[in-house]
Amino acid sequence: MMRTHEVGTLRPEHAGHEVTVAGWVASRRDHGGVVFFDLRDASGLLQVVVDPEQITDDDVHHIGREWVIQIVGEVRPRREGTVNADLPTGGVEVGARSLTVLNRAEPPPFPLSDRGDDVDEVLRLKHRYLDLRRNSMQRNLRIRSRVNAALRTSMNEQDFVEVETPMLIASTPEGARDFVVPSRFSPGEFYALPQSPQLFKQLLMVGGLDRYFQIARCLRDEDLRGNRQFEFMQYDMEMSFAGQADVMAVVTTAVSAAVEVITGEPLAFIPTMTWAEAMERFGSDKPDVRFGMELTDLGDAVAGTEFKAFHADAVKGICVPGRGDASRSVLDGLVDRAKALGAAGLVWMRVMAEGSLESPVAKFLTAEEQAAIVGALGAAPGDLVLIVAGARRRTNDVLGALRLDLGRPPVAEGGLVPLWIVDFPLFEALGDDGQPIPAHHPFTQPHPEDLALLDTASGEEFLDIRSQAYDLVINGWELGSGSVRIHDPGMQQRIFSLLGIDETEAQARFGFLLDAFRYGAPPHAGFAFGVDRLVALLAGEESIREVIAFPKTQSGADPLTGAPNRLDASQLRELGITVPPRK
RNA sequence: GGUCCUGUGGUGCAGUUUGGAGUGCACACCGCCCUGUCAAGGCGGAGGCCGCGGGUUCAAAUCCCGUCAGGACCGCCA
Numbered sequence: 001m002m003r004t005h006e007v008g009t010l011r012p013e014h015a016g017h018e019v020t021v022a023g024w025v026a027s028r029r030d031h032g033g034v035v036f037f038d039l040r041d042a043s044g045l046l047q048v049v050v051d052p053e054q055i056t057d058d059d060v061h062h063i064g065r066e067w068v069i070q071i072v073g074e075v076r077p078r079r080e081g082t083v084n085a086d087l088p089t090g091g092v093e094v095g096a097r098s099l100t101v102l103n104r105a106e107p108p109p110f111p112l113s114d115r116g117d118d119v120d121e122v123l124r125l126k127h128r129y130l131d132l133r134r135n136s137m138q139r140n141l142r143i144r145s146r147v148n149a150a151l152r153t154s155m156n157e158q159d160f161v162e163v164e165t166p167m168l169i170a171s172t173p174e175g176a177r178d179f180v181v182p183s184r185f186s187p188g189e190f191y192a193l194p195q196s197p198q199l200f201k202q203l204l205m206v207g208g209l210d211r212y213f214q215i216a217r218c219l220r221d222e223d224l225r226g227n228r229q230f231e232f233m234q235y236d237m238e239m240s241f242a243g244q245a246d247v248m249a250v251v252t253t254a255v256s257a258a259v260e261v262i263t264g265e266p267l268a269f270i271p272t273m274t275w276a277e278a279m280e281r282f283g284s285d286k287p288d289v290r291f292g293m294e295l296t297d298l299g300d301a302v303a304g305t306e307f308k309a310f311h312a313d314a315v316k317g318i319c320v321p322g323r324g325d326a327s328r329s330v331l332d333g334l335v336d337r338a339k340a341l342g343a344a345g346l347v348w349m350r351v352m353a354e355g356s357l358e359s360p361v362a363k364f365l366t367a368e369e370q371a372a373i374v375g376a377l378g379a380a381p382g383d384l385v386l387i388v389a390g391a392r393r394r395t396n397d398v399l400g401a402l403r404l405d406l407g408r409p410p411v412a413e414g415g416l417v418p419l420w421i422v423d424f425p426l427f428e429a430l431g432d433d434g435q436p437i438p439a440h441h442p443f444t445q446p447h448p449e450d451l452a453l454l455d456t457a458s459g460e461e462f463l464d465i466r467s468q469a470y471d472l473v474i475n476g477w478e479l480g481s482g483s484v485r486i487h488d489p490g491m492q493q494r495i496f497s498l499l500g501i502d503e504t505e506a507q508a509r510f511g512f513l514l515d516a517f518r519y520g521a522p523p524h525a526g527f528a529f530g531v532d533r534l535v536a537l538l539a540g541e542e543s544i545r546e547v548i549a550f551p552k553t554q555s556g557a558d559p560l561t562g563a564p565n566r567l568d569a570s571q572l573r574e575l576g577i578t579v580p581p582r583k
Numbered sequence: 584g585g586u587c588c589u590g591u592g593g594u595g596c597a598g599u600u601u602g603g604a605g606u607g608c609a610c611a612c613c614g615c616c617c618u619g620u621c622a623a624g625g626c627g628g629a630g631g632c633c634g635c636g637g638g639u640u641c642a643a644a645u646c647c648c649g650u651c652a653g654g655a656c657c658g659c660c661a
Contacts, residue, residue, distance in 0.1 A: 086621080115622075120590090123594085553652090
């Protein structure tokens with residue numbers, strides 16, 4: 001038997017038991033005579049004591065970190081004054097009767113203790129198998145496993161059917177850039193890897209599965225970020241004879257179950273906010289509502305002002321508490337940032353004692369206007385006021401970004417604060433040809449109150465049409481989104497025609513789905529969210545790389561395996577692929 | 584595609600602003616001492632292409648140009 005116990009399970013009630021334990025040497029404290037080892041396995045740390053009267057082999061003084069050893073010995077309570085309150089096993093130790101070296105180890109290239117948290121990430125990824133031994137990675141992957149299990153259990157309890165959908169599918173030109181896989185049987189032709197199971201889950205609804213879910217791997221060939229990887233896991237669901245409220249209830253139950261299994265507290269209730277309100281108050285469709293600094297409309301405060309920059313579609317501001325002491329170079333940096341985000345400029349104002357304003361533009365504003373600005377923002381002496389004027393949507397975007405730059409707390413601070421964002425616009429913008437561009441995807445059902453607008457709208461008015469699309473946001477991260485789908489061929493035809501997709505093109509892109517819908521598609525709606533992001537939030541990590549066993553760097557490389565790499569000439573020949581010579 | 588930040592013994596940093604001998608700190612590593620430590624302690628030692636290439640200069644870790652790698656952000660992510 002390799003071991004009788006995992007080290008982290010031993011407690012004072014085991015005193016007197018003879019145990020066999022095995023693991024890695026986390027540290028050695030060598031007194032020349034007695035030697036202490038911290039023995040680590042997946043369950044934790046345990047102090048092992050090697051007494052020279054028990055074990056006389058001098059090699060014990062040369063056992064290094066990360067050596068793999070096995071100890072047979074007796075559990076005993078620690079002597080008075082030597083209990084370690086920082087360790088769950090700190091009340092006991094094992095006195096070694098025998099010590100076996102199961103494997104030697106070279107010194108690791110970086111510390112595996114909690115001190116290793118600051119190590120260069122490339123080095124960690126290159127030796128991920130060592131990085132995984134560290135506390136935080138062990139913890140994060142175990143959180144991930146329990147979240148996956150909780151989601152599955154919840155969906156099964158809610159009578160959903162888990163169905164796997166294919167990884168090798170047809171490419172459609174919609175959405176994100178596809179990863180593609182060459183076909184050996186049909187040289188010159190390619191499969192695409194799924195960006196999401198979207199079309200398949202709608203086919204499953206036509207197929208009468210009624211309630212589908214999957215924890216699905218999705219792939220998108222777009223630039224990576226702290227919370228975006230090429231490949232990621234989506235909790236994906238779709239339900240028939242159901243609408244927005246039904247979907248939100250099911251998702252809330254599942255997410256709540258996952259949160260509860262980690263934090264011990266369910267998400268009792270997830271408040272709802274319209275997209276329009278989120279944009280006006282927070283300048284974001286994924287508002288972080290854990291802190292204030294809300295966007296305030298200053299249109300009334302500066303109505304009729306002489307200051308020409310404030311003669312704009314919208315004049316809005318935020319108040320940054322206590323940052324009136326920001327240096328000129330910091331303020332210049334904020335102005336640059338605002339301009340980079342597309343603002344014409346940024347007005348900053350330091351709020352001085354008695355509420356007077358110190359600002360390059362103060363001389364253009366009357367005392368009444370200055371007082372109105374301070375009043376509207378509720379600014380106090382010592383605060384910093386930032387004002388942007390311009391087109392309303394751009395103004396909201398810029399201030400929303402500055403608000404996050406200046407006020408956003410660490411992702412784990414204050415627990416999880418979830419929010420449903422509803423009534424997204426159906427179209428996010430107008431293309432160069434004046435055709436509206438869908439905000440979600442072209443199968444999204446318009447909002448019932450805005451159906452009439454579909455026929456009467458023109459130009460920018462299209463952007464006011466709402467849809468039955470909804471997002472789940474937690475702590476300012478877009479966790480996922482969903483929508484009620486169009487199931488009526490007539491409505492689908494109208495949307496395609498608004499999007500400038502003619503029948504031939506629609507057939508070519510989504511013909512199989514449209515064909516399926518001719519045979520009696522049930523009304524259906526669904527949702528999907530990023531499991532990596534949920535796990536990162538629950539683990540308190542800013543980057544999903546910390547909750548993925550083998551992630552890629554920002555340039556899409558894997559320092560451990562060397563992916564991506566080049567193929568043999570013979571392999572390429574078989575696939576009918578020619579690649580340019582290496583530069 | 585763009586902007587910004589970072590790159591110095593195995594690891595984490597300081598040094599770069601204002602050029603002057605690879606100068607410093609902590610950890611790890613090796614040797615010796617040490618029988619109750621908790622990241623043990625003490626003494627000693629070894630370990631450097633200052634990411635890479637070019638330029639300026641009497642002299643470059645330091646200034647300039649280029650490049651590579653990593654990260655954050657913009658674009659992108661229906």
